[in-house]
Amino acid sequence: MTLTADRPVRTASPRKPQRGGRQGREALLLMLPALVPVLVFSVGPLLYGIFLAFTDARSGRNSVTSFVGLSNFGDLLSDGDFWASFRIGMIWAVSVTVLQFLASLGLALLLNQDLRFRGFARVLAMVPWAMPPVVIGLMWRLVYHPDAGILNSMLGTEIDWLNDFSIALPAVIVVGIWTGMPQTTVVLLAGLQSVPKELYEAVEVDGAGVWRRFWNITLPQLRPVIVAITSLDFVWNINQFGLVYVLTQGGPGGQTRLPMLFAYEEAFRYGFFGYAATLGVAIVIVVLAVLGAYLWRQMREAS
Amino acid sequence: MRMRVVLAAGLLVLAAGCGSESPAAAPDEPVTIKFQSLAWQKESIAANKQLVEEWNKANPKIQVEYIQGSWDNVNDQLVTSFEAGDPPDVIHDDSPALSGFASRGYLLDIKDKIPAELKGDIPQPAWDTVTFGDGKGGQGVYGVPFLQESQVIIGNKKLLAAAGVRIPTPDSPWTWDEFAEISKKLTKGDAYGVAWPMKSPVNKVLNLALNFGGTFFQTDAGGKTTVKVGAEEREVLQRIHDQLHKDRSADPSALGMGSADPLPGFYAGKYAMLPAGVYLRQQVVEQAPDGFEWITLPPLKGVGSEQGAVSQTLSVAADSKYPEQSLKFISFFLNGSNQVKLAKGDWLLPTSVKAAGDPAMTVEENGWNVATASAKNLVVAPFLKVNGFDEWKSKVATPALQQYFANKITLDETAKKLVDEGNKVLERYNR
Known part of the structure; x- marks a missing residue:
């Protein structure tokens, strides 16, 4: 334990930043080129989006935008479609994150073993990462195709995977897990490799089996990595758009309408920009709340 | 010295910015209008492209650029391009979509601009499918209906x-x-x-x-x-x-x-x-x-x-810089004989009376006679x-x-x- 505890200390001894005076101004000047794009392309649109959430902005040249205060948020809370979409979003984000984590952990443990062709296998595991979400969506649409898909021909079934009211969401979740596995696997693999060998040697002397080694050494050592990657995965997943848009466009009957798809429809299909912005803000709040609670608990348990 | 260089550069940028804003003003300059088509069947795409080519040859002053759109996402795509202020000049869509676009002011009201010949060739029930409120209490005509489905x-x-x-x-x-x-x-x-x-x-x-x-x-x-x-x-x-x-x-x-x-x-x-x-x-x-x-x-x-x-339609964007030229192109594209080609390409019914009377539209082969006859039952969908x-x-x-x-x-x-x-x-x- 002491070995790993060393490292943060070394990095956590920064030089005291010298604020104020000429040096501060110079530092600001040097930061400016990097700061401008951030302000223009990131902070600006963000603030504009938050502003829109309090207006009744609609698409069209005839529409007059006026400030409506919190009424959008009121509408949102009483909108059954939003809650349905929110529920689907949570099912999606939680199940994809959890299952993805479990599958990736298994894969990472496997790839960490001294196998033959390990390098090749590691490259193979990365393949989904190299594909854009749209291509993944198209590819899986072919897999799930009711007549020409390989899934039905392999199973000998005649299921319309993406159009069945009860199967569509699980089918999409499977694709979500597949898509996100490489990132999670790489991060976990890196975490596994930084677990000091001495620890394993020490417990082996004590006569611990495989399971105990995993439970008492690997997992605790991986903990910071696991917390980081699962929280990142959760944010990525709840904000997922492209993949599901290509796969189902939110169908059938809204069974796979994730919150972001809902917001997209509100904005670009029905033209309610203000309401869509409200949705975006609401999701940001939810993500912050969930992450905050999760990280806080993890931190507390760790310390 | 350095200040002056910076200023000069700034002015240059400004001038360049202004230059691109103003449209080609000279009347004799050839203009290019963008035509976004949603044709998707092979024969239909061929018919569309052939008509555009024909027009471009006959009208060197008004060149038409063919853009391929898709029914799958056309309305989302159009909303973004309307909002961005750079839509295609001539827009292919269908009448249910026009209703929303019209009331939001995205499309040009062509009520008084349709050439008499084209107007007379298409019966009133078809025009009804493109007549909508303009979102400010008035009514307008927001497209030329050309293909109908029964x-x-x-x-x-x-x-x-x-x-x-x-x-x-x-x-x-x-x-x-x-x-x-x-x-x-x-x-x-x-x-x-x-x-x-x-x-x-x-x-x-x-x-x-x-x-x-x-x-x-x-x-x-x-x-x-x-x-x-x-x-x-x-x-x-x-x-x-x-x-x-x-x-x-x-x-x-x-x-x-x-x-x-x-x-x-x-x-x-x-x-x-x-x-x-x-x-x-x-x-x-x-x-x-x-x-x-x-x-x-x-x-x-x-x-x-x-x-x-419902009809498939051609409309002119309100933001179009060349509305007159766009309408000229539409009138050519949708005249009686061209509608026959488009209808055959898409296997739909032409709105043009002339086209519906064409022998190609009334043959027994492949049910064209029955299909064309069903056009008389079409009324504007409520x-x-x-x-x-x-x-x-x-x-x-x-x-x-x-x-x-x-x-x-x-x-x-x-x-x-x-x-x-x-x-x-x-x-x-x-x-």
Whole structure:
């Protein structure tokens, strides 16, 4: 334990930043080129989006935008479609994150073993990462195709995977897990490799089996990595758009309408920009709340 | 010194910015207009491109750039390009989409700008499908309607002949009652009389509901539109439901299919009849196995044979810098003889009277005579004028009708959903 505890200390001894005076101004000047794009392309649109959430902005040249205060948020809370979409979003984000984590952990443990062709296998595991979400969506649409898909021909079934009211969401979740596995696997693999060998040697002397080694050494050592990657995965997943848009466009009957798809429809299909912005803000709040609670608990348990 | 260089550079940038803002002013300069087409069938794309080429050769001063769009995402794409202020000049779309665009001021009102010849060649009912409120209390014409779709029935000739049923003609079509009887007669063993592909049930049901006078929407004196599901609206719903679950003459497994999906089963004799849009004939011609004989049957008759019509349209963007040139191009593109080419390419019905009289449109081959005759039943679909119809359709009506046809909810429950939840949706647009 002491070995790993060393490292943060070394990095956590920064030089005291010298604020104020000429040096501060110079530092600001040097930061400016990097700061401008951030302000223009990131902070600006963000603030504009938050502003829109309090207006009744609609698409069209005839529409007059006026400030409506919190009424959008009121509408949102009483909108059954939003809650349905929110529920689907949570099912999606939680199940994809959890299952993805479990599958990736298994894969990472496997790839960490001294196998033959390990390098090749590691490259193979990365393949989904190299594909854009749209291509993944198209590819899986072919897999799930009711007549020409390989899934039905392999199973000998005649299921319309993406159009069945009860199967569509699980089918999409499977694709979500597949898509996100490489990132999670790489991060976990890196975490596994930084677990000091001495620890394993020490417990082996004590006569611990495989399971105990995993439970008492690997997992605790991986903990910071696991917390980081699962929280990142959760944010990525709840904000997922492209993949599901290509796969189902939110169908059938809204069974796979994730919150972001809902917001997209509100904005670009029905033209309610203000309401869509409200949705975006609401999701940001939810993500912050969930992450905050999760990280806080993890931190507390760790310390 | 350095200051001056910076200033000069800044001015240059400004000047360049201004330069690109002002459109080519000189009247003799050739202009380029962008034409976004949604043609997707091979023959149709060929016809579109050929007409554009023809025009470009004859009009060196007004060059048309062909842009390929797609029905799948055209409305999202157009909203973004309208908002960004850089839409195509000539826009191909369909009339349900125009309603929203018109009221938001994206499209040019061409009411007083349509050349007389073009205006006279297209009958008033078709113009009605492109006449909408401008969002400021007025009415305008927001496109030129050119292709229309009617619902017909494609039948397996051998099976119909074997059952010895009367073959209907446009002058004496089947009634819905007759259709139900015949479907039962054609249901034998594994084979069903009919397949209703109901993946997107809303437009189909709403268009057919007019057979019994069902409009689904009503507008009160104050101009407020609400959903209505009364006895007239229930007729077609109930009849299709009966075929599925009472007569068992319609294949329930076809319910989840899109329009073209039942075709393989149709060729195999699994269903004898297939209600479909006239355009589906193209796929039957191309894909049907050799020796497969089929026939186009005219639309059914309820109280009347009226069907709701929507049109494919060409519109001019309000932001277009060359509205006159765009209209000139549209008038050429949609003249009688060109509409014949476009209609043949898309296997749809031309709005042009001249085109409808063309021999190519009235031959018996591939059911063109029956298809063209069905055009007289087309009236403007009531839902076209409903603001918020798109949201009602995708959020309320599609799931409700799918559940009803799958026999998961009763007709009363369906009606209640359509009305209660529907009115809530429309409320947003009435504000």
